[in-house]
Amino acid sequence: MAFACQRDSYAKELVTTVKSCTSAKIDGKLDGYEVILGDTVLFPEGGGQPDDRGTIDEVFVERVIRRGGEAVHYTTKPLEVGKEVKLKVDWKRRFDHMQQHTGQHLVTALADNKYGFKTVSWCLGPQKSFIELDCTKMSQQQIDDLEVVVNECIRAQTPVTPHVLQVGSPELEEVRSRGLPDDHVGPVRVIEIQGIDSNMCCGTHLSNLSHLQSIKLLHTENKRGHVLLYFVAGQRVLDYLNRTVNNERNLSKLLSCGPEDHVECVERLQKAQKSSAKVTRSYLREIAQLIVYNHLHNESRDPVACIHRDDGDMEFMNSVANELAPQGIVCLITVGPEKGAGQFLLAGSEDIISSLGPKVAEILDGKGGGRKGRYQGKANGLRGREKAEALIREAMENKTVE
Template identity: 55%
Template sequence: MAFACQKNSYLQELTTRVVSCTPAELKQVVNGKKQTLQGYEVITEDTVLFPEGGGQPDDRGTMNGIDVLRITRRGADAVLFVEKAIEAGTEVVQKVDWTRRFDHMQQHSAQHLITAVAEAKYGWPTTSWDLGKEKSFIEMDTPKIQAEHMQELEREVNEAIRKQLAMTPRLVDLGSAVLNCVRTRGLPEDHVGQVRIVEIETIEANTCCGTHVANLSHLQSIKLLGAEKGKKNKTNLYFLAGDRLLNYLGKCLANEKLLTGFLKCGPEGHPQAAEKIQKSLKVANKSTTTLLRDLAALEAYRYNNQANKDPVFVLHRKEGDLEFLNMVANEINLQNCLALLTAGDEKGVGLFLVAGPDDIIKEVGPQIAECLEGRGACKNGRYQGKANKLSKRSTAEETLHQYIPRLPTC
């Protein structure tokens, strides 16, 4: 059985009927955080919403105005997850998020075309592929792809697009001799019914359950972005197609405009201007490091030569960093004193370093981190890390003063 979305990938709306609705939960990651949603798994007589398969992510859309958050395939059924129950027998109208669907159609169809041409021309079999959110890649069974081969491959796939070749799905019976003549990576273990084949006119035929364009001209254009070393002596070939390529080009042009303003030169001069700035920055960083080292030595000298110095040395530098704080600590005799060194926003986020005898620092370091609402780590008599409340430095200093009696005497 083929779903409505597989019979006509351009269909954006379908009226169908609910077969079953059962309580379920959906585990997903939102903004990097795992969450579990309580809802229902709905099976309908047919679906215009594509369940994930063939390397293509599932669709998004609505069913009677209710957001469909996940679509998977279970045997011959598509299972749609929603947060509101819809009773069995209810007539529903499914609507597809067309922007997402058409993007997936373009990237998936482009993958078929690139894979077919690469294997026919260079003998590079495709072992897997990934339809990413921003760019896609095809894993090819070859240890390396030369730049000239990639250019030739890009030229040929775009020539096929200009020929406006048809891309057509069809169904054949399981066990048909036709299946011996098509490219396939095998069928799912729970496959039932006929087998769907997607054919690119004069180029290839391939078993696939995904949604595709009806004509290669709908891909508009394909750009091969580059090749990177993959796993197990394979190569990942990155690409963009259709609207995704146009959006990428738009972002590139916007960045180009910004760089032109920053660098005060046209696009052709950007590389040279950036290289010049990079060299100047290296010189400036070297000079800054030298000055910070001199400043650290001066601060330590002033403290070490005080007649009646406080056993707790406190220093804050807004423009400092951990390297500077460690420079200061290196110049102080930490055998009979404790140091609280901080850098950054005096009232907010910054860095801290507590230094002194190892046994004391191991004990007091975590207390200072907690006081500054930060976190860090201890090593060789130094506890350093990030602080969220440098405004509490005075309290941290008071904590260190409590450990003065434990310092060894000169």
């Protein structure tokens, strides 16, 4: 059967009766009830479109799914069987879904008509959606040209009409489709965009492309040998523009320049940052050399070297370990905020490091691994350095006694 939401996607309310109400788990976690009604304006998920939200006599509907020819509403409160109830749909959510879904049909049809790119799947996301196209590449020029044609169809106020056809009907042979669900019962619903597309679909749709307002094609990604074409439609175009304008305004304040100079300013900052990083690495190499020199030329050469630098990096740790470890010195080198998270490197003779590595990682609340006299990883608790050093010194003393 076609539900009220499918017969009239613009219906916001409906009075109907409760056919059944049974105990159930909502998403396998929340205790609730499965409610089946005489009809519904709340769309059950399907065709790539998420389900609606709304109320039944002010009782919130947590989910709606289709089971055969029935729509199953999940609530946390029971409803009296046989009682007449009033449904209300969350119209903001519904209309957004209608805009994205009809927009998907339009982009899918025109991508096929214009380039022969078939749609394999699509996803209606919380902020933007994508269409998975059966092609390996889509140029920016193709995206721009497609966007122009899409919005021309919107400005032409093209009608969108649902049709109900019987299974086996000759008209169905001309309809674009990926097949019916295994549990489908009854007639088949087809959405026609006049002069552009006819597609088998159970979802809720706009009655005219003009209700889309506009569509913006955003960008593409490659996945599984296909192209994911991201887009926003309707109100989401304005939402996307508002977020972009706010980001632009904030960047103008941070960069102290107008939007037209953002790219040039960021390029200068990146260049300066690379130059600073180069100088910093040079300083760290010199500091590492100095640490090594002082340790090796100390009259009472310490068999343990525990070294920490907030601004150090992996190159710094390796520079120190490469010089001290071959001299029989056990090194614990850490970098990062003194009492925060960072990295560690334990280096020395293989027999000691293989035993101490996991213990040091545990003390530093981290994870790591290694071989051949090296054990390194990430640490969440660098404040445990003193405890780690004590463990290393104790191990070295025990070895000396042996």
